[in-house]
Amino acid sequence: MAIVQEQQPIVGVAPACHALAIPRASYYRWRKPKEPVPVVRRVPRAVPPEERERILAVLHSDRFAELPPAEVYATLLDEGKYLCSMRTMYRILHEQGEVHERRRQLRHPHYQAPELLATGPNQLWSWDITKLKGPVKWTYFYLYVILDVFSRYVVGWMVAERDSATLAQRLIAQTCERQGIAKEQLTIHADRGAAMIAKSVALLLADLGVTKTHSRPHVSNDNPYSESQFKTLKYHPEFPDRFGCVQDARSFLVDFFQWYNTMHHHGGLGWLTPWDVHYGHAEQRFTEREAALRKAFEATPERFVRGVPTPPALPAAVWINKPRAQEVSSEQFDTKFCPECLILVDTFRNTRSSAPTAHRKQIASHRTRARETQAIRTLFARARLARFARRLNAPRLVELELAR
Numbered sequence: 001m002a003i004v005q006e007q008q009p010i011v012g013v014a015p016a017c018h019a020l021a022i023p024r025a026s027y028y029r030w031r032k033p034k035e036p037v038p039v040v041r042r043v044p045r046a047v048p049p050e051e052r053e054r055i056l057a058v059l060h061s062d063r064f065a066e067l068p069p070a071e072v073y074a075t076l077l078d079e080g081k082y083l084c085s086m087r088t089m090y091r092i093l094h095e096q097g098e099v100h101e102r103r104r105q106l107r108h109p110h111y112q113a114p115e116l117l118a119t120g121p122n123q124l125w126s127w128d129i130t131k132l133k134g135p136v137k138w139t140y141f142y143l144y145v146i147l148d149v150f151s152r153y154v155v156g157w158m159v160a161e162r163d164s165a166t167l168a169q170r171l172i173a174q175t176c177e178r179q180g181i182a183k184e185q186l187t188i189h190a191d192r193g194a195a196m197i198a199k200s201v202a203l204l205l206a207d208l209g210v211t212k213t214h215s216r217p218h219v220s221n222d223n224p225y226s227e228s229q230f231k232t233l234k235y236h237p238e239f240p241d242r243f244g245c246v247q248d249a250r251s252f253l254v255d256f257f258q259w260y261n262t263m264h265h266h267g268g269l270g271w272l273t274p275w276d277v278h279y280g281h282a283e284q285r286f287t288e289r290e291a292a293l294r295k296a297f298e299a300t301p302e303r304f305v306r307g308v309p310t311p312p313a314l315p316a317a318v319w320i321n322k323p324r325a326q327e328v329s330s331e332q333f334d335t336k337f338c339p340e341c342l343i344l345v346d347t348f349r350n351t352r353s354s355a356p357t358a359h360r361k362q363i364a365s366h367r368t369r370a371r372e373t374q375a376i377r378t379l380f381a382r383a384r385l386a387r388f389a390r391r392l393n394a395p396r397l398v399e400l401e402l403a404r
Helices: 002-011 013-020 024-031 049-060 069-078 086-095 165-179 199-208 224-234 246-262 274-278 282-299 339-350 357-372 374-382 384-391 395-403
Strands: 116-118 124-133 140-148 154-160 187-190 211-214 318-320
Touching (some): 002 013, 002 024, 049 069, 049 086, 069 086, 116 124, 124 165, 124 318, 140 165, 154 165, 154 246, 165 199, 199 211, 246 274, 274 282
Parallel strands (some): 124 187, 187 211
Antiparallel strands (some): 124 140
C-alpha cells in the first residue's frame, strides 16, 4: 500500500494497483480506515444506577470496608438481607478501580532487550561460564570464556574448580591488558550469573573504562554467541565425556582453542577463521579466494551457470538483538515504477490467456506470493518484469528496466 501511495503522483492509483495486483478498494480503505463505533450493550437484568450506588455505599461502610465481597454477601444473607450476587459486587467494585491484590506482591520489572552492535574487533565481547564434568558424578570444573563477538575469536579463557567472581575479575583484567583495550573502547556483555553481576567485577570494569551489559533474566537468546561457542566445544568429536582433573581439562582446551581460533572456518564469517577476521587478514583471504574462483571459471565456464562465482561476503556488522525494521518503503528496495513498466504489465496480462499452461501456472504462483508480503510484490514489479518482457519480445523495455 505504501508503494502505491508513493507512486500515485507519477502513474496514478489505478495503474499502480493494477501492476501490484491490489484492488483499488483495498487501497482506499487503507487510506481512510473506518473508525470503530463503540457498541453499548444494554442488559435488561442489569442493576439500576440508583441501586448500584446503594450497594457501593454498603460496601464502603465502616462495617464492610475491610471485608471481601464473599464475606459481605454471607453476613447480609445470615441477617435476612440480599443486595446482589457476589459477582455483581465484584463488578461494581471493579468499575471503581477497587479490585486489586491487597497483599504486598513482588512484581518483576520489565527488562529491555539489549541491542548491541559491533563493526570491528575489540568493540564488543561476550563472556560466560559453563560446566565441564569431572571424574565422578556431581563433580564439575568451570570453564570461563571471553569471546569477541565480531570475529568470534576467543580472546581469553580459564578453567577453575569453582565459579568465582574473583577469578573472573582476574581473567578480564589480564585479557584487556593483553588485547590493549583503551578506555571507552569496549563493551562486555554477559548473562546474569553470580560472577557476572558481582560488585567486584562491576568495579573492575568501571576502572578499566569498559561498558557492561547483561541479558534479560532467563533469556539465553540475549547471549547467543557464547552459547553457540559452547555448543561447538561440546559437540566436537574429540570432546570427552568427563575430565580426570583440571590439568586434563586444560590440556584438551589448549588444543581446542588453538584449532577454533586459527583453523576452524566459521559460517558466520564467510567461512574465514576467527584469527583472519580478528587480526585483519580477511581482505587478503577474500582476494585470494576471488582469484581462485575466477581462475576456475576461466578453466571451465560451463560449470558456472550464474556467471563468475564470488566468495562469501565478509562480515560488516554483528548485532545482538538487531532492532526490527519499521515499515518498508519502496526507496529501501530501490524500486521506482515507470509508465513503460506498467504498460508492459498490462500488455502481459492482456496476452496471458494465450500463454502456455505451465507458464500461466508459474505466473499465478508469482502473483500469489506477491500478495503475501510487500517485499515479494516489489520483486514481482521489479525483477520479474525483465523476464516477462523477454517473453513478449520487448527488448527495448528490458533494456530500459535493467538500466534503472
